[in-house]
Amino acid sequence: MIEVKNIQKKFGDKVVIEEVSAQMKPGQCNLIIGASGSGKTVLMKCMVGLLTPDDGEIYYQGENFFSMNQEQRTNIRKEIGMLFQGSALFDSLTVEQNIMFPLDMFTSDSPTQKLKRVNEVLERVNLKDMNRKFPAELSGGMKKRVALARAVVLNPKYLFCDEPNSGLDPQTSLVIDKLIKELTVEFNITTVVNTHDMNSVMETGDYILYMYQGKKEWEGTRKDIIFSKNQLLNDFIFASEFLKDAKDMRMLEETGKMPNVRNMDDMTRP
């Protein structure tokens, strides 16, 4: 479990994060949502230690990350996998070498064992036989999947995903969301996802933290969102008329006032 307590971060005089607290549980997709510039990425970077907060604590399994020594931090980081917004694949390495890199660095497995593991994760992200390709030869969605494979190759306890759907088409976004969700449940990972993709929120959000201008504005589950009366949250999530209608329909479904069309078989659909 990851616990964030009263995190505050300033850049110069500008307060970017103000007193944010949250609890992120294992086996769940914990989403940090908010508009661009609301402090999501800064919060995530503080959580993984790429930025040091001005105030507050981050606990990994009850241990304060910022009072750990360098060795303890390194040990925690070995349990962290991260999927970056731009994938952050090493350009000069092939897909196989990219995924094998953490194995080479932190395990003493034989080359055969490492290759087996690489092929396992590649298969898991549906990229079988892509071993010899370079990142420049892959599409955006493929790069994200390779980055996801690299992030999970060491079986991390914590998975951080910074805007995993940015720049992807809706269908590919769904594939990435599904993968993140499946891996989270399968390996009981504490997953933290930064997103402003509403599909992701409604499909994967077990716990959702909504940030507005650096502050925690709302928290809850994806079911809670439907019934939330928070105006800022509603304006952000259900920005278009189409989404507002979708929310109303989902509300009716949840309250039993309308049958759940997604549970009907195809023949009965209009």
Add this chain to the structure above:
Amino acid sequence: MRLLSDIGRFLLMLKGMFKRPEKTSMYWKELMHQCVEIGIGSLGIVAIISVFIGAVSTIQTAYQLVSPLVPLTTIAQIVRDTVILEFAPTLVCIVLAGVAGSRIASELGNMRVSEQIDALEIMGINTKTYLILPKITAAMLMIPLLVIIAMALGIWGGRLAGTAAGIISPNIFDKGLAADFLPYNVFFALVKGYVFSFIISSVPAYFGYYVRGGALEIGRASTKAVVVSCVLILFADYILSALLL
């Protein structure tokens, strides 16, 4: 103020490099990779420059030595000493600041901007040790070797040009090379080679590692790295000459 902050951050970067490697074999692999990139990758340009510098200095020295009282062997002596003392270490290192220095700055800059450095940090790897130390070590191993090669090729180029232009015969040139040869000059050139190789690798590494922004900033950092390296090489050249000669 900015200069002091840069110097402080540069020193902290150097201090940060000296941490225990996570896995020695991976660092060794990276060191070898950098040796190939910096050493073998720059060999061609170093060879071309050295041969032509030697050739030009022979022709220009002969052009200036018009007195019949000055023996022809003097041409070889002057070529030998200028190549060993100045051309091979300084000029070659200035060229290398452009070739290897800009490559180091842009490679690290690109890694920073595309979050590859962050990805390594997240994995628990000390990026200063993994990315910068092998580059500086490789430069300090390979550049003095390139300087030695440049010395040999420069003198050979001078001999070739002298013979081809009919200025000096190979025998007289060889005689001049052996006359009054001071091995200390080679030592001095190697000292310069080591100091310059540190500048060529560490300064661009600093500018690349701390780059902020996008592609434009990578280009700027790369240019700045080359300019600062060149100025520092010339400054160090003066200091070393004043101290050691």
